[in-house]
Amino acid sequence: MVLLDGNKISQEIKEEVKVDTAAILADRHRPPHLVAIIVGDNPASQTYVAHKIKACDFVGFESTVLNYPADLKESFLLRKLHSLNIDPDIDGILVQLPLPAQISEHNVIETISPEKDVDGFHPINNGRMAKNLPAPLPATPAGILELLRRYGIDPKGKHVVVVGNSNIVGSPVSTLLARENEMGRATVTTCHIHTRDLAFHTRQADILIVATGVPGLIKSDMVKEGVVVVDVGINRIDDPTRKRGYRLVGDVDFEGVSTKASHITPVPGGVGPMTIAMLLKNTLMLYKQHLAITSSPNPN
Numbered sequence: 491m492v493l494l495d496g497n498k499i500s501q502e503i504k505e506e507v508k509v510d511t512a513a514i515l516a517d518r519h520r521p522p523h524l525v526a527i528i529v530g531d532n533p534a535s536q537t538y539v540a541h542k543i544k545a546c547d548f549v550g551f552e553s554t555v556l557n558y559p560a561d562l563k564e565s566f567l568l569r570k571l572h573s574l575n576i577d578p579d580i581d582g583i584l585v586q587l588p589l590p591a592q593i594s595e596h597n598v599i600e601t602i603s604p605e606k607d608v609d610g611f612h613p614i615n616n617g618r619m620a621k622n623l624p625a626p627l628p629a630t631p632a633g634i635l636e637l638l639r640r641y642g643i644d645p646k647g648k649h650v651v652v653v654g655n656s657n658i659v660g661s662p663v664s665t666l667l668a669r670e671n672e673m674g675r676a677t678v679t680t681c682h683i684h685t686r687d688l689a690f691h692t693r694q695a696d697i698l699i700v701a702t703g704v705p706g707l708i709k710s711d712m713v714k715e716g717v718v719v720v721d722v723g724i725n726r727i728d729d730p731t732r733k734r735g736y737r738l739v740g741d742v743d744f745e746g747v748s749t750k751a752s753h754i755t756p757v758p759g760g761v762g763p764m765t766i767a768m769l770l771k772n773t774l775m776l777y778k779q780h781l782a783i784t785s786s787p788n789p790n
């Protein structure tokens with residue numbers, strides 16, 4: 491069994507982004523600048539954003555975190571996004587999800603300029619992705635594809651079963667794997683926790699991707715021998731023996747399933763760090779596009 495080591499691969503990607511960024515700075519350009527917005531005090535969101543900022547520091551990006559209280563008005567946030575959209579010193583904007591109930595996720599996502607949408611969540615970028623056009627890809631799905639690619643796992647012709655159909659992971663990863671390109675061409679079945687006889691579908695999988703937020707949902711009798719397993723779940727389980735009072739587990743029963751899998755991601759240290767590495771790559775890509783526009787010679 492091969493462990494799909496997201497810590498190792500994400501470190502390689504971060505080193506690559508760091509080298510690229512150093513070359514940009516040596517050319518006397520300003521560094522790429524990411525703005526991350528958190529509304530409320532969801533502890534997981536605080537942790538994820540802290541990891542994103544630490545990664546920006548590592549590669550030499552500038553970053554800004556804006557923390558707002560849980561009772562923030564949607565209109566305030568949308569106005570703030572409009573001002574960030576037109577700020578020439580900012581290349582990427584992300585609003586950490588989930589958001590409090592009074593704020594519409596759709597309104598927020600549609601207000602971020604597609605040119606600064608580092609999460610690749612804007613419907614325009616979603617459509618471009620579906621059409622196989624250049625676009626920032628949602629970081630977790632992109633991280634899954636990159637992890638498979640760097641371990642030499644080609645989805646072409648394989649049966650990929652995705653459990654979970656969220657806008658952030660399940661839906662875009664299904665789209666990406668079915669696309670007509672070198673990391674696609676798979677036969678994709680998209681399931682969710684309501685799928686009747688889920689185990690019937692998961693047992694067909696050559697590659698199984700699970701993103702439901704249900705700890706330990708996938709047991710060893712639900713997979714076939716030799717399956718490649720990508721566990722996207724990051725669930726906090728109370729554990730008084732740990733210093734923090736909890737431990738992280740995935741959506742897959744690792745102990746059982748790893749005895750049958752040919753490849754499997756650990757939790758933590760699998761998909762999580764890949765998401766952060768791909769966010770950096772998206773920020774760098776949008777920065778380069780932004781720079782090309784703002785520094786192009788005036789034709790007049």
Ligand code: GUN
Binds near residue numbers: 584609
């Ligand atoms: N919440 C969980 N995953 C993500 C992500 O990739 N981006 C944002 N903005 N929020 C998230």
